[in-house]
Amino acid sequence: MSIFASLDAAPNDPIFHLTDLFNQDTDPRKVNLGVGVYQDDNGRVPLLKSVEKVQKQMADDPDPWTYLPMRGWEPFNEAAQELVFGADSEPVASGRVATIQSLSGTGALLLGADLYRHQIDSDAPMIASDPTWANHHSLFRYAGYRTGSYRYYDADAQDIDVEGMFADIRAAEPGTVVLLHACCHNPTGYDLGPEHWGPLAELLAERGLMPFIDLAYEGFSRGLVEDAGMVRAFAAAGLSFFVASSFSKNMAMYGGRTGAIHAVCADADEAARVKSQLARTVRSLYSNAPFQGATIAATILTDPDLRAGWEEEVTTMRTRITDMRAALLAALVAAGVEDMGFITRQAGMFSFSGLSRDEMIRLREEYHVYGLDTGRICMAALNSRNVEYVASAIAAVHRG
Numbered sequence: 001m002s003i004f005a006s007l008d009a010a011p012n013d014p015i016f017h018l019t020d021l022f023n024q025d026t027d028p029r030k031v032n033l034g035v036g037v038y039q040d041d042n043g044r045v046p047l048l049k050s051v052e053k054v055q056k057q058m059a060d061d062p063d064p065w066t067y068l069p070m071r072g073w074e075p076f077n078e079a080a081q082e083l084v085f086g087a088d089s090e091p092v093a094s095g096r097v098a099t100i101q102s103l104s105g106t107g108a109l110l111l112g113a114d115l116y117r118h119q120i121d122s123d124a125p126m127i128a129s130d131p132t133w134a135n136h137h138s139l140f141r142y143a144g145y146r147t148g149s150y151r152y153y154d155a156d157a158q159d160i161d162v163e164g165m166f167a168d169i170r171a172a173e174p175g176t177v178v179l180l181h182a183c184c185h186n187p188t189g190y191d192l193g194p195e196h197w198g199p200l201a202e203l204l205a206e207r208g209l210m211p212f213i214d215l216a217y218e219g220f221s222r223g224l225v226e227d228a229g230m231v232r233a234f235a236a237a238g239l240s241f242f243v244a245s246s247f248s249k250n251m252a253m254y255g256g257r258t259g260a261i262h263a264v265c266a267d268a269d270e271a272a273r274v275k276s277q278l279a280r281t282v283r284s285l286y287s288n289a290p291f292q293g294a295t296i297a298a299t300i301l302t303d304p305d306l307r308a309g310w311e312e313e314v315t316t317m318r319t320r321i322t323d324m325r326a327a328l329l330a331a332l333v334a335a336g337v338e339d340m341g342f343i344t345r346q347a348g349m350f351s352f353s354g355l356s357r358d359e360m361i362r363l364r365e366e367y368h369v370y371g372l373d374t375g376r377i378c379m380a381a382l383n384s385r386n387v388e389y390v391a392s393a394i395a396a397v398h399r400g
Contacts, residue, residue, distance in 0.1 A: 071099020
């Protein structure tokens with residue numbers, strides 16, 4: 001008998017399974033609003049001009065693909081740190097941020113989770129917003145955590161339950177990892193505002209909790225600087241915490257797996273020790289990080305002309321998503337749907353549409369519009385050719 005005979009098949013990932021169903025669908029009207037990637041108005045994942053220029057430079061003057069250090073490519077680490085915290089910020093200037101390259105934002109989350117559990121608090125639980133990106137719970141459980149939730153989305157108010165959120169965080173046991181979305185909350189699209197960051201930082205410090213900020217969509221809500229506002233506010237408040245940052249979305253390098261884990265520490269000596277432990281964690285998990293994506297990102301971030309061009313491209317992507325929100329709302333109103341005005345109050349790639357599971361199934365089976373059963377749809381997958389069809393399909397299934 002095979003030693004693998006006792007294994008059951010793993011359940012399908014809901015997002016990737018949805019994409020499989022979409023790919024098998026032969027209806028020409030089909031629209032995939034499930035997958036979380038930015039698409040242009042032609043329905044394609046773009047190759048950013050800034051990225052393309054660096055790729056051509058690398059092809060014209062190739063370097064051997066040697067192993068990077070365990071901490072990753074240092075020019076990338078420095079550039080990523082400055083993007084998140086600000087080049088002239090006190091945490092960067094004082095050297096109290098430990099940054100190493102990771103396998104995109106997901107890898108950054110796992111590195112921080114692993115370090116905290118095995119080196120700091122072996123019994124700490126993790127709590128995340130209800131709802132949150134499903135993989136948050138999966139990867140923290142894989143790292144050995146007990147996971148739970150704090151209140152976040154208020155379906156009746158179509159907004160954040162701030163009072164419930166703060167109450168649940170206040171009730172968490174000391175040492176608990178509190179996972180927070182910096183911007184473009186996935187899946188709801190509802191973000192905490194600047195007026196919440198200070199009181200939240202005070203609460204986290206008072207209760208002895210460990211903040212872990214997921215910054216996956218920097219630049220897709222209000223701007224590159226603005227979207228790092230929570231991170232900078234927590235650093236200014238003197239908190240110690242983790243940040244997971246990613247270049248998958250804002251450089252459209254999804255397959256490049258390019259990201260960083262940042263640990264904000266008390267001083268430079270502490271940061272050096274934390275960085276050494278993060279590097280050792282990398283060595284234990286996957287040895288070292290990939291070369292190409294970090295090289296592209298660092299080159300763009302440190303070359304003034306490339307940086308300016310990239311920032312314009314980020315603005316273009318952010319503006320298109322905002323425009324698609326407005327276009328969908330206008331088309332919904334024209335189709336007779338009067339109760340979805342909240343769509344334009346949300347931010348980022350995703351919207352909690354308020355549609356029920358049964359309505360999402362009808363969208364998929366009758367109209368070939370694919371979104372998650374939770375009601376999450378990807379605004380970045382809408383374009384000028386499909387937005388009216390999507391609106392008409394929602395109008396046909398929505399009970400109001």
